Amino acid sequence: MRTQNATAYRFLTPYLLIFAIFWIWPIISSFIISFQATRTVPWRFAPAFNWGRLIGDPAFYNALKNTLLILVIQVPVMIALAIVMAVLLNSPLLKARGLYRFAFFAPVVVGEVAYSAVFRLMFSLDFGIVNKLLDSIGLPKVDWFSNVTPAMALIMIAVTWRWAGYNAIIILAGLQSIPEDVYEAATLDRVSRVKQFFHITLPLLKPVIVFCAVLSIIGTMQLFTEPFLITERGGPGGGTETLGLLLYRQGFRSLNFGYASAVAYTMAGLAITITLVQLWLMREPK
Amino acid sequence: MAAVTLTNVVKRFGSFEVVHGANIDIADGEFVVFVGPSGCGKSTLLRMIAGLEDISGGDIAIGGKVMNDVEAADRGIAMVFQSYALYPHMTVEQNLSFGLRMNGNPKADTDRRVKRAAEILRIDELMQRRPKQLSGGQRQRVAIGRAIVREPQVFLFDEPLSNLDAELRVQMRVEISRLHKELGVTMIYVTHDQTEAMTLADRIVVLKAGNVEQIGAPLDLYDDPANRFVAGFIGSPKMNFLSAKVVDTSNSAAIIELVNHGGARLRKPLRDAFPAIGAEIVLGVRPEHFFEAGEGDCDIPVKADVAEHLGSVSYVYANSGPEELIVEREASRQRASGDHFTVSIKAERSLLFDKAGARIR
Numbered sequence: 324m325r326t327q328n329a330t331a332y333r334f335l336t337p338y339l340l341i342f343a344i345f346w347i348w349p350i351i352s353s354f355i356i357s358f359q360a361t362r363t364v365p366w367r368f369a370p371a372f373n374w375g376r377l378i379g380d381p382a383f384y385n386a387l388k389n390t391l392l393i394l395v396i397q398v399p400v401m402i403a404l405a406i407v408m409a410v411l412l413n414s415p416l417l418k419a420r421g422l423y424r425f426a427f428f429a430p431v432v433v434g435e436v437a438y439s440a441v442f443r444l445m446f447s448l449d450f451g452i453v454n455k456l457l458d459s460i461g462l463p464k465v466d467w468f469s470n471v472t473p474a475m476a477l478i479m480i481a482v483t484w485r486w487a488g489y490n491a492i493i494i495l496a497g498l499q500s501i502p503e504d505v506y507e508a509a510t511l512d513r514v515s516r517v518k519q520f521f522h523i524t525l526p527l528l529k530p531v532i533v534f535c536a537v538l539s540i541i542g543t544m545q546l547f548t549e550p551f552l553i554t555e556r557g558g559p560g561g562g563t564e565t566l567g568l569l570l571y572r573q574g575f576r577s578l579n580f581g582y583a584s585a586v587a588y589t590m591a592g593l594a595i596t597i598t599l600v601q602l603w604l605m606r607e608p609k
Numbered sequence: 610m611a612a613v614t615l616t617n618v619v620k621r622f623g624s625f626e627v628v629h630g631a632n633i634d635i636a637d638g639e640f641v642v643f644v645g646p647s648g649c650g651k652s653t654l655l656r657m658i659a660g661l662e663d664i665s666g667g668d669i670a671i672g673g674k675v676m677n678d679v680e681a682a683d684r685g686i687a688m689v690f691q692s693y694a695l696y697p698h699m700t701v702e703q704n705l706s707f708g709l710r711m712n713g714n715p716k717a718d719t720d721r722r723v724k725r726a727a728e729i730l731r732i733d734e735l736m737q738r739r740p741k742q743l744s745g746g747q748r749q750r751v752a753i754g755r756a757i758v759r760e761p762q763v764f765l766f767d768e769p770l771s772n773l774d775a776e777l778r779v780q781m782r783v784e785i786s787r788l789h790k791e792l793g794v795t796m797i798y799v800t801h802d803q804t805e806a807m808t809l810a811d812r813i814v815v816l817k818a819g820n821v822e823q824i825g826a827p828l829d830l831y832d833d834p835a836n837r838f839v840a841g842f843i844g845s846p847k848m849n850f851l852s853a854k855v856v857d858t859s860n861s862a863a864i865i866e867l868v869n870h871g872g873a874r875l876r877k878p879l880r881d882a883f884p885a886i887g888a889e890i891v892l893g894v895r896p897e898h899f900f901e902a903g904e905g906d907c908d909i910p911v912k913a914d915v916a917e918h919l920g921s922v923s924y925v926y927a928n929s930g931p932e933e934l935i936v937e938r939e940a941s942r943q944r945a946s947g948d949h950f951t952v953s954i955k956a957e958r959s960l961l962f963d964k965a966g967a968r969i970r
Contacts, residue, residue, distance in 0.1 A: 504694035507661050508755070512708025513682035522711070526698040 357584035366581070373585040383586065385561055386569040389475070393546060393565070394597075397479040398539045402532060404483065405490035410520070412491065413498045424495075427488030439552035442481050443468075471562030474554045478563050481549045486542070490535045497531030498524070533605045537598050544594040547571065566590045611672030611685065611762035611795060612637045613658060619666030620653050620819075627653055628819045630667065635797065635812075640789050642798045644806040644842070645816035651799045652767055654816070658797065659688050659765050672762055687756035688765040691772065693748045695740040701751050702736040705758050719758075726757040729791065730784075746777045753788070766798040770805065782808055803843050807831070815839050837966035840893050846924055846935045850962075851892045858883045865890065865961075867909065869930040875907040877956045881970045884963060891962045896924060896937035898958040905953030911936070913948040927952070 332339075360369040377383050412423055430438065445451050446467040454464040467473045501524065509519050525532075547567035550557045556572075557564030564572075566586060574583030613635040620628040628650040635641045643651040656662040658669055660681030668675050676684050695704050705726055709719040727733045730750040740748055749769060756764055766785070770778045786809055789796050800806055806813045807827045815822045815830065815838070823835040827843075834840035840848045853875075857864040862878045875892070884890055902908050911927035911934060925936045925944050936952055944950060961969040 502692060502694065504690045504692055505696060508688070508690065508694040508696075509708075510661070511659065511681050511686070511688055512711065512755075512759070513680075514708060514711045518711055522707070523696060529698075 353580075353584040353587060356581050357588055359581045361581035362579055373581045376582060377585050377589065382561065382564070382569060383566075383589075386557075386564045386566045389550075389557075389563060390544060390546065390565045390567075392475065393479055393482070394540060394543045397482055398536065398543055400479070401483045401487045401539065402490060402536055404487045405494055405535065406525075406528070406532070408487065408491035409494035409498055410524075412495050424492065427491050429488070430485045431489045435548045436552060438485065439481075439548065442477070442553050446477055468554060469559050471559060474559060474563045478546075478549050478554060481553055482543070482546065486539065490539065493535055494528060494531055497528050501527050529605060533602065536601060540597055540601070541594050544590050544597075566593075612670075613763055613795060613797065614670040615654070615658075615667065616670070617667035618654070618657060618664060618669060620650065620657060620662065621665040626665075626819065628657075631816075631819075631821050633814055633821065633824065635795060638793050638795055640786075640796045640798065640809060640811045641814060642800060642806040642810035642812075643814045643816060644800055644803055645822075646801060646842070648818070649816040650819040651801075651816050655688075655765050655767055655797060655799045658684075658763075659686055660684050661688075685762035686765055687759040687761035687763075688767065689749075689752045689756050689769045691768040693740070693752040693772075695748060695751055695755075697740050700737050700739055701732060701743070701754075704740070704751055705754050708755070709758060722758040722760065723754075726754040729757060729788065730754050745773050746781060749773065749781055750784075753785075757792070762794065764792075764794055764796040766796065768800055769798075771800070771802070778805075785809060804845060807843070813843070815842060817842075834960070834968065836968055837891060837893065837962040840960060840962070840968075844895060846896050846937075848893045848895050848960075849932075849934050851894065851932060851934075853890050853892045853961075855884045855886050855888045855890060858886060863961075865892065867892065867907070869932045870909040871930075873907050873909050875954060875956055875959070877959065877961055879961070879969065884969060889964050890969065891964070891966075892954075893960040893962060894934075894954055894958070896935045898955065899934070899936045899952040900955060902951035902953055905955040905958075907954045907956075908951050909954070910949065910951045913944040913946050913950065915946055916944050 356366075357373055358368060358370045359366045360372040408427060411417065412420060412427070417423065446453050448454060448464060448466050448468070451467075453467075458464055465473050467477045505523060505527075506519055509523055514522070545567050546565045550563045550565050550568050551571070554563040557568045566589070570583050570586045570590070573579045573586060613633075615631050615633040618628060618631045619626065631650075631654060633641075643654060645651050653662060657664050658671075658676075660676065660679065664677050668677060670676060671684055671686070696707060699707060702723060705723045706719050709722065727736060730753060732747065732750050732754060735743060735747055735751070740751070743751065749772075752769070769785075770781050773781060782805060785796075785798075789809075798805075798809060810827055812824060813827055813830055814824050817838050823830060823839045825833075830839060830843045834843060837850065841850070851870065852868050853865040854868055855863050856866045856874070858879075861880070862876050863883060864874055864876050867873045867875070877892075909929060911929040913925045914928045914933070915926040917924045917926075921939075923938045923944070925938055927934045927936055927950075934952070938944065963969055
């Protein structure tokens with residue numbers, strides 16, 4: 324048995340080496356860097372330099388506030404929407420189910436730059452179809468890119484458009500694993516469709532919903548593409564800057580690797596904490 | 610409590626008809642078992658009675674009221690599913706009370722019903738457990754309990770024991786029988802297991818390919834089957850069928866020749882019909898109706914192929930020409946494989962069927 328294990332590890336060695344160099348080492352290295360002042364040559368150990376700055380940095384709090392705001396509003400809305408989409412997709416009345424399933428999943432496949440460009444066009448003040456529609460029903464045009472609230476809303480709409488279908492497909496798989504005869508038993512018990520949804524479907528979907536929520540929380544904590552490309556690097560005036568964007572700005576624009584590492588560890592720490600709290604709240608009763 | 614009447618009930622899935630005009634009368638308080646091979650329409654029939662499947666034609670009445678367009682929940686029935694269909698996220702107590710709670714039934718009455726069901730099924734100690742913490746037999750009890758709390762007029766069971774092991778199945782069979790006596794309500798039970806049907810039923814409905822083949826008390830079906838299918842389906846091990854030919858008819862009897870057994874002949878008295886001379890027919894003999902050489906009306910020599918010794922009886926799988934016969938023997942008269950011996954058939958303990966399978970009496 325031991326010989327077998329040794330042989331297996333020998334086969335695994337190339338992968339493990341690459342994994343150690345390109346995954347494990349950067350994780351450890353950035354942790355070390357976060358305790359170093361990296362704007363001096365040579366870098367020097369200064370624990371309070373980055374972490375101390377983080378605690379007092381208004382840009383960090385702005386990015387944190389924006390990220391958490393998107394998390395708190397967008398994730399629940401998207402998950403709720405995904406559940407509704409999954410239930411509709413699962414309906415026996417639905418025709419051309421395969422087509423809808425593909426359509427809902429398609430946004431994930433579309434290139435990020437392409438979809439961001441289309442969103443910028445659609446929400447453009449003068450040429451965008453969204454403002455034209457608002458105009459046609461007598462509502463005032465919205466300057467999506469120049470005001471903070473519409474810009475945040477735009478980010479949330481874009482992220483929801485991109486990921487709701489993806490989550491719906493995962494939830495659909497969960498829905499299809501609920502046996503039909505459980506619903507038949509409830510029908511014989513004179514339990515209405517609505518009550519069946521709230522008392523049977525939702526509780527049985529809980530593990531899948533938690534899974535989707537955890538994925539979404541991690542994704543939102545790292546949110547970068549949409550504020551970078553759609554609202555032009557967290558504009559207007561940092562109004563949509565997220566932690567991911569702050570990290571990028573510090574690390575790759577200002578080349579302040581130590582501070583960027585501290586931000587990265589804060590993001591990871593927050594994602595883990597929020598996820599653990601959520602798993603604890605949604606735990607199965609004994 | 611209520612009688613259940615099916616009149617010319619038809620079920621079609623698209624253009625495919627799966628139940629072809631079933632007529633069944635089930636008396637108030639009766640225990641009726643629908644039995645038949647897979648795909649014979651027995652579960653579909655049960656689900657139509659429950660209201661889980663639409664009826665394509667005919668009428669289903671419960672307690673004298675036609676239920677074709679009545680919602681499943683309003684038919685006064687309760688159903689026990691093959692897979693138990695328990696709510697996995699609820700405790701046993703919640704499973705039992707769920708339907709009542711959702712319908713605003715007074716708490717005191719709900720508690721009374723749940724307590725009664727728990728006592729009847731002896732599941733009091735399991736009330737706070739979840740289905741995944743229960744054994745198969747316990748889950749089945751909870752599923753039955755959920756039916757009991759509804760206090761229905763008719764209980765429907767859809768192959769409730771097929772997921773249990775052999776020992777537990779026997780135990781639950783007895784429980785269900787006891788439950789029927791205790792509650793005294795009408796029960797309709799679907800199974801493909803003829804042993805369950807024989808042991809539980811007041812009357813059995815034998816189905817094949819969407820047709821009712823015969824309805825009757827278990828022993829009536831066993832002793833006097835209407836056709837070859839029923840004769841073969843009811844009884845374990847199944848009836849032996851020997852190819853035969855009519856060689857003469859005279860004096861209210863037919864002389865038949867067993868074509869695969871060296872031309873052995875048997876005189877079979879007949880009451881109603883006389884097949885033509887030369888007609889190909891089938892002689893049915895149950896394993897326990899083979900007698901010792903010389904004791905019957907026709908002897909056939911056979912060679913024991915395999916012998917199964919069950920203790921009280923032994924079954925000898927005997928080869929004689931192209932037909933394999935199953936012969937029941939008392940344990941003391943057991944045969945070892947390879948033995949040559951002679952069995953004897955008595956005319957009055959055998960049945961005749963025509964080539965199409967209809968009984969010739």
